[in-house]
Amino acid sequence: MLSTQTIHIEKTNTSRLPQVDFSNLEFGQTFSDHMFVADYANGEWQTPEIVPFQNFSLSPANPALHYGQAIFEGLKAYKNEDGEISIFRPEANLRRMNLSADRLCMPAFPEEIFMEGLKELLRVDADWIPTTAGSSLYIRPFMFATGEFLGVKPSDTYRFAIITCPVNAYYSSPLRVKVEETFARAVEGGFGFAKAAGNYAGSLYPAKKAAEEGYHQLLWTDGKTHQYFEESGTMNLMFIINDTLITPALSTSILAGVTRDTIIQIAKDRGLPVEERKVSVAEVMEAAQNGTLQEAFGCGTAAVISHIETIGYRGTDYQLPAVVNRKYSPALAQELNDIRLGKKADVHGWVVKA
Structure with a gap:
C-alpha cells in the first residue's frame, strides 16, 4: 500500500x-x-x-x-x-x-x-x-x-x-493582444476545462500568426459563434468596466484557473463588484471605444496578473489606460503577492508551509 x-x-x-x-x-x-x-x-x-x-x-x-x-x-x-x-x-x-x-x-x-x-x-x-x-x-x-x-x-x-x-516574471511588459475570431481553442462538451497537453498544441498556430502581426497573445472567443470571450492564451481573462470586475463564467471550454479564483475572492474581500457571466466581444469593444473599459488583464500561475495595454480587433488597435493610471489590478496583484510572501494575513488558508 x-x-x-x-x-x-x-x-x-x-x-x-x-x-x-x-x-x-x-x-x-x-x-x-x-x-x-x-x-x-x-x-x-x-x-x-x-x-x-x-x-x-x-x-x-x-x-x-x-x-x-x-x-x-x-x-x-x-x-x-x-x-x-x-x-x-x-x-x-x-x-x-x-x-x-x-x-x-x-x-x-x-x-x-x-x-x-x-x-x-x-x-x-x-x-x-x-x-x-x-x-x-x-x-x-x-x-x-x-x-x-x-x-x-x-x-x-x-x-x-x-x-x-x-x-522571474512570465511577461516583462504590458501585453498587446488580438481578438481571435477564426480559430477556436476549445468547444463546449470538449475538454477545454482540462489542463491537457492537446489544448495547448492546438493553440500554437493561431498564436504564431498573431505574433507575426505584433501581438503577444490571443483573446480566445467561443468556438461556435465567436461572440463571447473565453480565455487569453496561458491565462484567464478579466475586464474592469464601470468599476466592476467582469470575467467569463466557467464552462467545459474554459480552464478553472486557481489564480482566477484567488483574484475573484480578493476582489470581493476589497468590496469590488464581481460578475462571472458571458462576456460579449461587442460589449467589451464598445467599452473600449467609449472609455468605460478601465482595465483588462490576464491571470494565471505563470503570468500572475499581466496587464493588457492594446486590444486588436478587426484591424484596429484599441489602447487602454496606462498601468500607472489603473486603480484596481495593480492593487489586486500587490495583495496577492503579499499573501504569498506572508506579508498579509492569509485569512483563506491558501498558503501551505513546506
Missing part, C-alpha cells in the same frame, strides 16, 4: 546550482537538481521517489506520444522574509489535475502522497527557491501514459512527476 513513509530519496552528487545566474532567468529554461516520480501499474501507484533531474526512457509506441494522454499543472513556491518555504494553494491544483485525469481516463493521484512528496522535494531543493522581488520557484506536476501499444484506448500504466524551475 502506497504511503508517505515510502518516498525514496536519491540526491545528486553534483548540484548545478553554482552555474545558475538568478538575475537572468528565462522562464522554464533552468531546472532544479531533483524531481519527484511515481509510476502507476497493476491498478495502483507504486513507491514514489525523489531522484536527480534526468531524462525519461520511452518506448516509440508510447501512447502519450501518439494519442495525447498527457496532463499537467502549474503552481509556485516562495520563501518569506524568515526563510520559510510556502506553497500557494497546492490542494486546488491537485483537485484540478485529478479532474483533468478523470476526463482523459487517467488515474487520480493521492492527495496525501502529492502533498508530502511536493514538500519533501522543495526541502531537498530549498536553495533553488529565489528570493528576489518578482521571482519564485515554478512547480510543474504532470502525468502521461507509459504503455507500449498502438491503438486508441486508455493506457494501463502511467507516470506522475514533479519538476521545478526558478523563474
Whole structure:
C-alpha cells in the first residue's frame, strides 16, 4: 500500500546550482537538481521517489506520444522574509489535475502522497527557491501514459512527476493582444476545462500568426459563434468596466484557473463588484471605444496578473489606460503577492508551509 513513509530519496552528487545566474532567468529554461516520480501499474501507484533531474526512457509506441494522454499543472513556491518555504494553494491544483485525469481516463493521484512528496522535494531543493522581488520557484506536476501499444484506448500504466524551475516574471511588459475570431481553442462538451497537453498544441498556430502581426497573445472567443470571450492564451481573462470586475463564467471550454479564483475572492474581500457571466466581444469593444473599459488583464500561475495595454480587433488597435493610471489590478496583484510572501494575513488558508 502506497504511503508517505515510502518516498525514496536519491540526491545528486553534483548540484548545478553554482552555474545558475538568478538575475537572468528565462522562464522554464533552468531546472532544479531533483524531481519527484511515481509510476502507476497493476491498478495502483507504486513507491514514489525523489531522484536527480534526468531524462525519461520511452518506448516509440508510447501512447502519450501518439494519442495525447498527457496532463499537467502549474503552481509556485516562495520563501518569506524568515526563510520559510510556502506553497500557494497546492490542494486546488491537485483537485484540478485529478479532474483533468478523470476526463482523459487517467488515474487520480493521492492527495496525501502529492502533498508530502511536493514538500519533501522543495526541502531537498530549498536553495533553488529565489528570493528576489518578482521571482519564485515554478512547480510543474504532470502525468502521461507509459504503455507500449498502438491503438486508441486508455493506457494501463502511467507516470506522475514533479519538476521545478526558478523563474522571474512570465511577461516583462504590458501585453498587446488580438481578438481571435477564426480559430477556436476549445468547444463546449470538449475538454477545454482540462489542463491537457492537446489544448495547448492546438493553440500554437493561431498564436504564431498573431505574433507575426505584433501581438503577444490571443483573446480566445467561443468556438461556435465567436461572440463571447473565453480565455487569453496561458491565462484567464478579466475586464474592469464601470468599476466592476467582469470575467467569463466557467464552462467545459474554459480552464478553472486557481489564480482566477484567488483574484475573484480578493476582489470581493476589497468590496469590488464581481460578475462571472458571458462576456460579449461587442460589449467589451464598445467599452473600449467609449472609455468605460478601465482595465483588462490576464491571470494565471505563470503570468500572475499581466496587464493588457492594446486590444486588436478587426484591424484596429484599441489602447487602454496606462498601468500607472489603473486603480484596481495593480492593487489586486500587490495583495496577492503579499499573501504569498506572508506579508498579509492569509485569512483563506491558501498558503501551505513546506
